[in-house]
Amino acid sequence: MKKLFLFACTMFAGIALNAQSIENSSHSTTGYIKDDGTIENSSHSTSGYIKSDGTIENSSHSTIGYIRSDGTIENSSHSTVGYVKSDGTIENSSHSTIGYVKSDGTVEDSSHSTIGHAGSVKKEWVAVTFFFFKF
DSSP: OOOHHHHHHHHHHHHHHEEEEEEEOOOOOEEEEETTTTEEETOEEEEEEEETTSEEEEOOOOOOEOOTHHHHHHHSSSSSEEEEOTEEEETTTTTTEEEEETTSSSETTTTTTTTOOTTOOOOOOOOOIIIOOOO
């Protein structure tokens, strides 16, 4: 029994280490993004995926969008829905600023009000989860 408990604790710790919390402005956890791009809700149920090639999928593995290497975000029809600039500025398809991802992981709306926190998650992944697709 002791070994089973130790094994369970080790597994839980391993899971916690490879997932970054996504938090709202009050620091309440709303979800997680794992290192492999799996997006989970606050109950750890899978909501979607961001694949290594930039493909964005829902929980049924249907493609809902793409992240291009230049920071362009596209929907499943390859229409541009926005842009992620290298400085963390998030723009819609008309190049209007809709938000910011700061280097410390703070997520702000266009008025610089904090809307969330994402730690060390890639800024493109943060933009996808906060601004472009609902998981």
